[in-house]
Amino acid sequence: MQFHELTLFDARKLLDAKDISSVDLVTALLERIESCDGEIQAYITVDEKGALASARKADERLANGDSTPLLGIPVALKDLLCTKGLATTCASRMLEGFVPQYDATVVEKLKESGAVILGKTNLDEFAMGSSTENSGFHITRNPWSLDHVPGGSSGGSAAAVAARLCTASLGTDTGGSIRQPASHCGVVGIKPTYGRVSRFGLVSYASSLDQIGPITRDVRDTAIMLNALCGHDPRDTTSANVAVPDFTAALDEYETQGLKGMVAGIPKEFLSVKGLDSDVEKAFYHSVKQLESLGVEVKEISLPHTDYAVAAYYVIAPSEASSNLARFDGVRYGYRDTEAADLIGMYKKTKSKGFGDEVQRRIITGTYALSAGYYDAYYGQATKVRSLISQDFSRAFEGCDIIISPVAPTPAFKIGENVDDPLTMYLTDIFTLSTNMAGLPGISIPCGHGKTGLPIGFQMMANRFDEMALVRAAYGLEQTLALENCFPEM
Amino acid sequence: MKYEAVIGLEIHIQLNSATKIFCDCANTPGDDPNTNVCPVCLWLPGALPVLSREVLEKATIACLSLNCEIQSESAFDQKVYYYPDLPKGFQLSQAHKPLAKKGWVEIQDEQGRPKRLRLHHVHMEEDVAKLVHETEGRVPISLVDFNRAGTPLIEVVTEPDFRSPHDAMEFLKAIRNQVRYTGCAECSMESGTMRCDANISIRPEGSDQLNTKVEVKNMNSIHHVGDAIAYEIKRQIDAVNNNEPIILHTRLWDPEKRVTTAMRAKFEGPCIPDPSVPTIVLDDAWLETMKSRLPEMPAQKVKRFVQDYSLTHDEAVLMSSERGLSEFFESVVTHGAPPRMTAGWIATQLLPALKAHQQTLAETRVTPQRFASLIQLLEKDEINSNSAKSVLEKLFEMDGTPEEIVEKFGFRQVSDAADLAKLVDQVLSDNASAVENYKNGNKKSMGFLVGQAMKASRGKANPKLVQKMIKDLLA
Ligand SMILES: [Zn+2]
Numbered sequence: 001m002q003f004h005e006l007t008l009f010d011a012r013k014l015l016d017a018k019d020i021s022s023v024d025l026v027t028a029l030l031e032r033i034e035s036c037d038g039e040i041q042a043y044i045t046v047d048e049k050g051a052l053a054s055a056r057k058a059d060e061r062l063a064n065g066d067s068t069p070l071l072g073i074p075v076a077l078k079d080l081l082c083t084k085g086l087a088t089t090c091a092s093r094m095l096e097g098f099v100p101q102y103d104a105t106v107v108e109k110l111k112e113s114g115a116v117i118l119g120k121t122n123l124d125e126f127a128m129g130s131s132t133e134n135s136g137f138h139i140t141r142n143p144w145s146l147d148h149v150p151g152g153s154s155g156g157s158a159a160a161v162a163a164r165l166c167t168a169s170l171g172t173d174t175g176g177s178i179r180q181p182a183s184h185c186g187v188v189g190i191k192p193t194y195g196r197v198s199r200f201g202l203v204s205y206a207s208s209l210d211q212i213g214p215i216t217r218d219v220r221d222t223a224i225m226l227n228a229l230c231g232h233d234p235r236d237t238t239s240a241n242v243a244v245p246d247f248t249a250a251l252d253e254y255e256t257q258g259l260k261g262m263v264a265g266i267p268k269e270f271l272s273v274k275g276l277d278s279d280v281e282k283a284f285y286h287s288v289k290q291l292e293s294l295g296v297e298v299k300e301i302s303l304p305h306t307d308y309a310v311a312a313y314y315v316i317a318p319s320e321a322s323s324n325l326a327r328f329d330g331v332r333y334g335y336r337d338t339e340a341a342d343l344i345g346m347y348k349k350t351k352s353k354g355f356g357d358e359v360q361r362r363i364i365t366g367t368y369a370l371s372a373g374y375y376d377a378y379y380g381q382a383t384k385v386r387s388l389i390s391q392d393f394s395r396a397f398e399g400c401d402i403i404i405s406p407v408a409p410t411p412a413f414k415i416g417e418n419v420d421d422p423l424t425m426y427l428t429d430i431f432t433l434s435t436n437m438a439g440l441p442g443i444s445i446p447c448g449h450g451k452t453g454l455p456i457g458f459q460m461m462a463n464r465f466d467e468m469a470l471v472r473a474a475y476g477l478e479q480t481l482a483l484e485n486c487f488p489e490m
Numbered sequence: 491m492k493y494e495a496v497i498g499l500e501i502h503i504q505l506n507s508a509t510k511i512f513c514d515c516a517n518t519p520g521d522d523p524n525t526n527v528c529p530v531c532l533w534l535p536g537a538l539p540v541l542s543r544e545v546l547e548k549a550t551i552a553c554l555s556l557n558c559e560i561q562s563e564s565a566f567d568q569k570v571y572y573y574p575d576l577p578k579g580f581q582l583s584q585a586h587k588p589l590a591k592k593g594w595v596e597i598q599d600e601q602g603r604p605k606r607l608r609l610h611h612v613h614m615e616e617d618v619a620k621l622v623h624e625t626e627g628r629v630p631i632s633l634v635d636f637n638r639a640g641t642p643l644i645e646v647v648t649e650p651d652f653r654s655p656h657d658a659m660e661f662l663k664a665i666r667n668q669v670r671y672t673g674c675a676e677c678s679m680e681s682g683t684m685r686c687d688a689n690i691s692i693r694p695e696g697s698d699q700l701n702t703k704v705e706v707k708n709m710n711s712i713h714h715v716g717d718a719i720a721y722e723i724k725r726q727i728d729a730v731n732n733n734e735p736i737i738l739h740t741r742l743w744d745p746e747k748r749v750t751t752a753m754r755a756k757f758e759g760p761c762i763p764d765p766s767v768p769t770i771v772l773d774d775a776w777l778e779t780m781k782s783r784l785p786e787m788p789a790q791k792v793k794r795f796v797q798d799y800s801l802t803h804d805e806a807v808l809m810s811s812e813r814g815l816s817e818f819f820e821s822v823v824t825h826g827a828p829p830r831m832t833a834g835w836i837a838t839q840l841l842p843a844l845k846a847h848q849q850t851l852a853e854t855r856v857t858p859q860r861f862a863s864l865i866q867l868l869e870k871d872e873i874n875s876n877s878a879k880s881v882l883e884k885l886f887e888m889d890g891t892p893e894e895i896v897e898k899f900g901f902r903q904v905s906d907a908a909d910l911a912k913l914v915d916q917v918l919s920d921n922a923s924a925v926e927n928y929k930n931g932n933k934k935s936m937g938f939l940v941g942q943a944m945k946a947s948r949g950k951a952n953p954k955l956v957q958k959m960i961k962d963l964l965a
Contacts, residue, residue, distance in 0.1 A: 082536040095535070102529055104536060199766075201536040208765035236538050237768055323568040323762055326579020327533050331634075347572055367570075370760030379762065 003028035004164045005487075008073055008221040011167055015062060015072045022055040022062065022072030025167070026116055029074050033118070033165050036490055041140050042150075042160040044079045045087055046119035054116045061114070070228055071114030076166035078157045079120035080127055081212070082201040083107055086117070090203050091135040092125045094354035095334045104201020105233045106170060106212050113228040118166050121156030125356045126325065127177055127205045129153050130428050133419055134358040141415070142184060143488040144454050148412040151181030157215050158185040163490055168216045168225055172202060174209045175313055176407070176432025179444035182215055183407035183457025186446045186486065188222050188474070189215040193465050194439035195240035198233030206320035207238075209313075209436040217486075219445060219475040223247035226467060242465055250471035259294040259476045262469075264460075265301035265400035270431055277410040279450035284406045287447045287458045290480045291404070291473070301400060303392040305385060306434065312385035313433045314426055315369045315378050321359075322366030328354065361422065390438040393461075401469050403461040405431050407444045411454035435461050443470045445478055449485070492695040493730070495723045496703075497652035497688055498610075501665065502643050503675050504617065504683040505548045511616050511642035512539035512582070512767075519620070519638035531640035533578035538766050541566075545614070545642040546770065548674035549589055550780045552644055553612045555668045555787060558593030560777055564613075566767045570759030574634055575618040585761050588613035589644075589770070595668065596789065597660035607661050608649040617641040644675075650689070650700065655716035655723075662686060662712045667788050671813045679711050686715050691736070692726045705740040706750050718743040722750055791816055799829035809833050818851045818858055825862030832865050839882055847886050856885045864892040876949045877901035905952040913951060914959045917943045928964055936960065 003025050006014070014020045030048055037043055051074065058072035082088050082100035084107075089095045103111065110117070124134035132140045132155025140155045142148040143163035150159040154171025158181035161169050171178040173191035182189025190213045197212045204210060214225035227248065232241040266288070271281070292298055330336035330350030337349035355363070369378035396403060408428050418425045435442040440461050447458035458477065462469045510517050513530035529537040550560055565587040568580035593609035619639040623632050646665065652658050666677040666684060677684040691703040706722050709715045721743075726736055741750035786794075788810040795806035795816075809819045815836070822832045840861065844854060864885065868878045873896055884895045896902050904910060917939060918925055928935040936957065943956045 088535070090535070098535070100529075100534065100536065102534075102536075200538050203535040204766075206765075235540060236766075237540050238538075238766060319760075319762055320765060322760065323570050323580045326570055326572065326759075327535070327577065329572060329579060331574050332532070332577065333534070343574070344572075367760055370762050372760075375760070 004032045006167065007217045008070075008167050008224055009218075011073060012069070012224075016067050018062070022058040022074075022116060023052065025072065026051050026055040026074050026118070029118060029164075029166060036163055037165055039141060039146060040143055040159050040163050040165070041138050042121050042156040042163065042165055043076070043119045044089055044091060044122050044137055044156070047086055047117060050086065051116050051118050054111075058114055058116060068112075068114040069224055070110060072116060073114070074116045074118045074167050075110060076118050076121050076157060076160045076169040077107065078123055078154050078169070078171050080123055080172055080203050080205075081107055081120075081170060082203070083117065083120065086120065088120065088203070089137070090126045091123045091137055092355065092359070093136045093335055094328045094350075098334050100201075102201065105198035105235060106229050107201065109228055109231075110170075115228075121154075121160050121169060123156055124153035125359050126203065126321070127153040127172055127174055127210075128321070128358050128362050130176070130180060130425050131413070131415075131418065132156060132181070133415065134356055136356050139415060142412050142454070143490060144186065145412070145452070147415055148454065149184070149415055151184035151408070151412060153177040153181075154189070154215065155181045158182050158187055158189065161185070161187045161215050161217060162488060164487065168214055168221055170212060170229075171215050172205075172210055172212050173432075173436065174205050174211075174317060175429045175436050178213045178215060179432050179442055179457065179459060180408050180429070182444040183446075183459075184412035184455065186449075186455030186457075186488070187215055187217060188219055188443070188445050188478075189213065190222050190226070190443040190467070190470065191435065191441060192226065192230065192467055193240070193441045194436075195238055196230050196441070196465065196467070198231070198236040198239045200233055200235040204320075204324040206317040207324060208320060209317060211436070219471060219478050220248070220251055222443070222474075223251060223471050226471070240465070245468055247467060247471050250468045251475050253468075254472045254476045254479070259291065259296050259473060261295065261297075262402065262473060263297045263299065263400040264291060264473070265299055265396055265403045267303040267306065267396070267403060267405060268300050269303055269306035270405045273409060273430055275409050275427075276406070277450070280406050280408070280410060280456050283448035283450070283456040284458060287477055287481065288404065290477060294476055294480060296473070298404075299400065301396045301403065303389070303396060303434065305388045305392050306430075308385045309389055309434045309437060310426060310430055312382040312389070313429070313437060314365070315382035316386060316437075318362040318366030319369050319379050319382075320366070322363045322370065325355075325359070325363055330354070358422070386437045389434055393434070393438045393440060397463045401462070401466075402473050405459050405461075407431055407457035407459045411450045411452065411456055431459060440464060441467045441470055443474050445474045446483055446486070447477070447481060448483065493692045493727050494695040495653055495719070496650045496691045496693060496700060497654075497658060497719060498650040498703075499646075499648045499652065499658060499661065500687045500689070501646040501648075501662070502685040503552065503646065503669060503677055505545055505552070505642040505644060505675050506683075507542060507544040507548055507642055509542055509544065510640040511542055511545045511614070512640055515640065517641050519635075519641055521637055523622075523633070523635040523637060526637045527639070531577075532636055539582060539764075541767050541770070542642070547780060547783075548672075549612075549614050549642070549644050550772075550777075551672045551784055552669050552674045553590035553593065554781060554784050555672045556593045556595060556609060556612065556646065556665065558590035558609060558612055560590050560772060560780075561588065562772050563587060563769055564589045565769045566614075566764040567761050568764045569761050572759070573618075574632065575621050575639075577619060577636065577639055580759070581616060581618065582764055582767065583615035583645075584613035586763065587769075595661055595664045597657065597664050600654070600656050605657070607651045607657065610647045610649050612644050612646050615643050615645060617643050655719040658688065658719055659712050659716045662715060667811060671785055671787060673785075673813070679709070679715075682710070685710075688715065688719055688722070690719060690722045690726065692723060692730065702736045702738050704736065704738070706743055707740060707753070708742045708744075710745070714743060714745055717748060718750060721748065725750065785813065788816075799823060799833075801830060801833055805830065805833045805837075808837055814851050821858035822862045822865065825859050827862040827865035828869055831869060832862075835865055835868075839879060843882060843886065849886075854886070855889070856882070860885055860892060867892055867896060871905065871952060871954075872896070872903060873901050874903050874949070874951075874953060877903065900950070902950065903952045904947055904950045905955055907955075910951060910955055910959060913943055913946055914956060914963065917946060918960070918963065925964065
């Protein structure tokens with residue numbers, strides 16, 4: 001096996017056994033990036049020097065008998081996470097040249113755990129999009145089919161894991177931005193409970209919805225990454241002060257106890273949406289059968305306010321974005337237009353030229369939804385819908401342990417197919433964004449392939465802070481499906 | 491037609507917490523520019539606010555001192571507007587759910603009658619950066635100092651209960667005294683730790699309608715607030731009499747020209763609940779702790795000083811005007827000095843002397859104990875008031891008890907009958923014509939004769955005894 005194909009878990013074993021060095025692993029991945037990323041374009045920035053330097057340090061520590069869970073493991077970060085001394089662009093022209101003076105808490109945690117940062121991955125500008133086509137720099141291609149999108153907004157992070165351009169990566173998920181690209185690229189992605197992972201150093205899109213999570217080759221690697229990322233952070237007051245379990249224990253729970261007695265709910269509103277692809281539906285029910293074969297009780301449930309979720313989400317997220325992005329004004333850092341004659345002119349020109357179309361669309365939508373006279377009708381109503389959706393889930397979880405659904409209505413679509421149709425693009429988030437509205441955890445794992453060979457994902461959602469249930473069930477399904485053809489030919 | 495003014499105030503008070511409201515930077519905006527900054531108060535991408543506990547406590551105590559109802563739930567909103575003094579394009583302020591509602595402050599109206607002025611609410615917010623406009627060669631440039639960005643403010647918003655500049659000025663003095671008492675803020679309009687905007691409209695006297703208001707800003711003393719309001723009332727009455735409409739807008743007070751001038755309208759953006767600072771939920775136990783930290787307020791203190799120490803109302807008000815002063819006064823009294831004499835001497839001698847020496851009560855060598863001894867010497871007639879003034883001056887200059895100073899410099903009053911008799915005899919024989927005048931019924935001559943005796947004793951004679959002796963001798 002080649003080094004770049006190793007899972008995190010296997011790489012850990014080989015590193016600890018001194019069969020390979022971190023420098024070997026990192027060099028292999030850098031070479032792979034060199035040869036493959038020209039086509040995929042998963043990365044915005046590759047930090048070759050920094051990566052090799054930390055790999056050498058990791059090897060010294062390994063030689064001294066040190067071992068931490070991520071020591072010497074090469075990871076990639078969505079370029080929405082601040083990295084000290086390493087350019088952070090949010091895939092926006094607006095932040096060209098911006099180099100943070102601090103690491104995001106998750107980056108600190110990864111480094112403490114010994115991880116090697118390979119570089120920063122592409123995304124839809126400021127995480128606004130579902131295809132990574134809205135990047136201010138370049139698109140990213142799906143490793144399974146180069147004329148298809150990788151999904152988004154964490155498209156670069158998902159494509160990098162699928163194309164084996166890193167061992168694991170971090171994404172962020174505001175309405176499905178980890179799970180949907182993970183589904184489209186055939187990898188595992190989890191959005192933890194809101195508050196599980198610190199948001200400090202994550203450039204905010206919609207602060208009440210944003211959450212950071214890992215994208216990995218398999219469920220075991222996801223558990224290892226969660227262990228490194230979760231926990232209260234005094235710098236983020238919304239990060240929850242709750243105990244963090246050892247998520248790898250959920251794998252052992254499956255090994256010893258299986259899934260017998262677990263109850264899974266299928267929301268009837270999800271499976272009756274228009275435009276649900278038949279391959280997606282087939283793959284979904286195939287997995288449902290596997291779960292039943294493991295002793296999971298599957299039943300139909302109802303999330304009655306699903307119909308309003310997309311509309312409410314696309315009021316709340318742009319509203320929060322409109323004030324969060326107000327700070328990018330050209331005064332202190334990043335892009336500034338120098339042609340304008342006065343201050344207001346400078347603001348206008350900087351924002352018009354620095355932000356891409358989708359970002360401007362959402363800022364304008366949000367500003368409108370919050371403006372005097374419309375506030376109650378839009379933002380106010382959307383907030384009410386949001387609490388109704390939360391209540392729907394609370395009620396549902398009284399009768400089941402996990403809720404299951406497809407991740408997206410279709411496999412990855414073609415590059416350019418939906419660019420001029422933002423509404424269709426928004427509707428592809430239908431299965432994922434409710435969990436953000438309710439602050440719940442959700443995971444996407446590969447469950448098969450469509451006729452075109454593109455991967456299809458399976459989503460599981462759980463109650464707040466019950467990622468253990470997700471990891472356990474996802475691991476069970478992954479083991480039982482035992483998919484072959486797990487990675488694209490490259 | 492006679493008009494009356496309807497005035498409401500918005501007062502920003504900077505709390506004196508050690509840190510800024512949402513980060514650990516020092517809350518000392520006067521330091522070298524841009525030295526008290528971090529990713530949070532510069533609002534670099536990815537930075538998140540963490541509400542300071544100390545700020546919340548101090549804000550709560552300040553609100554309690556203004557008789558407010560603390561809300562069990564309050565929250566921050568993002569108020570969007572664009573200006574270079576606002577590094578993230580929105581200000582965190584409690585626009586929808588303030589920390590405290592209602593509340594009142596009592597003042598005396600022009601006729602000396604008590605008048606209660608109501609507050610609408612008090613909320614917390616962050617201050618913005620300071621803009622400094624300079625020139626670089628001949629090019630005008632604007633510089634931004636972020637030391638002030640994120641320093642903690644409370645904003646007191648009143649009901650439109652004010653009818654005159656007097657009301658506004660008295661209110662500001664009262665609010666300043668009360669909040670200063672809590673030790674949570676300095677409240678100086680001169681140094682900018684208290685700022686006041688006034689909303690002013692007029693209406694026919696006796697009417698209860700609320701007309702279009704005009705906001706006036708940029709007054710940096712309590713007197714400027716009074717002057718600006720008086721000017722604005724007159725300007726509006728003149729406008730109405732000339733059939734000119736009153737338009738909702740903001741005006742700036744120009745202290746040089748003593749006029750208000752219209753200011754360009756600022757873009758007001760949307761306002762959205764802030765998701766990163768969680769709702770502030772306060773329970774009763776916490777609130778009780780805050781109440782227990784509230785010191786005795788000036789109004790209660792005045793009552794107690796009148797009752798316990800038999801001060802007049804005015805004396806009690808004066809002794810309670812500052813917390814440090816009231817504590818000094820009580821400490822002197824506790825050391826055994828008679829209260830009214832103490833109050834009088836603090837007001838007429840000590841405070842002016844402190845000012846002359848550029849000292850404060852907290853730092854001066856004239857401790858309550860030393861000052862009490864001085865007052866006691868005076869009370870027991872061991873020194874006269876002239877000597878007492880000299881002793882006070884020495885207390886500023888040197889160590890030692892007042893008794894030691896009296897001995898060292900020979901300030902002790904001469905009350906010995908034999909000594910005084912000799913002195914009086916000499917004065918009477920030296921001033922025969924004054925004696926004659928007195929005998930002829932000119933009582934004023936007595937003052938002259940006593941004065942001569944005091945002069946001859948170099949100020950140390952007991953004036954009461956001297957007067958009695960002269961009277962007896964000339965009877
Ligand atoms: Zn700071």
